[in-house]
Amino acid sequence: MAKGGWVYIMVNRYRGGMYVGVTSDALARVNQHREWKFALIEADNPEWDDLWWQWFAPPPEQK
Numbered sequence: 001m002a003k004g005g006w007v008y009i010m011v012n013r014y015r016g017g018m019y020v021g022v023t024s025d026a027l028a029r030v031n032q033h034r035e036w037k038f039a040l041i042e043a044d045n046p047e048w049d050d051l052w053w054q055w056f057a058p059p060p061e062q063k
Helices: 026-044 052-056
Strands: 006-011 018-023
Touching: 006 026, 018 026
Parallel strands: none
Antiparallel strands: 006 018
16 A cells, blocks of 8 residues: 655745655644744744834834
8 A cells, every 4th residue: 555645845935944844744744834833933922022123123213
């Protein structure tokens, strides 16, 4: 009996990262990747605060 599987490629279009892998359950693998990414974000930013101003620009001056 032959076993089936999928080769998948995930790309981060903003940072240029590329992930290549093999799985027998593509939907479950996408969900695993998403859960891993959420855990990574929550480790540094558990409140999911908008960090754009801290990373890319100074905040506007307060009047």
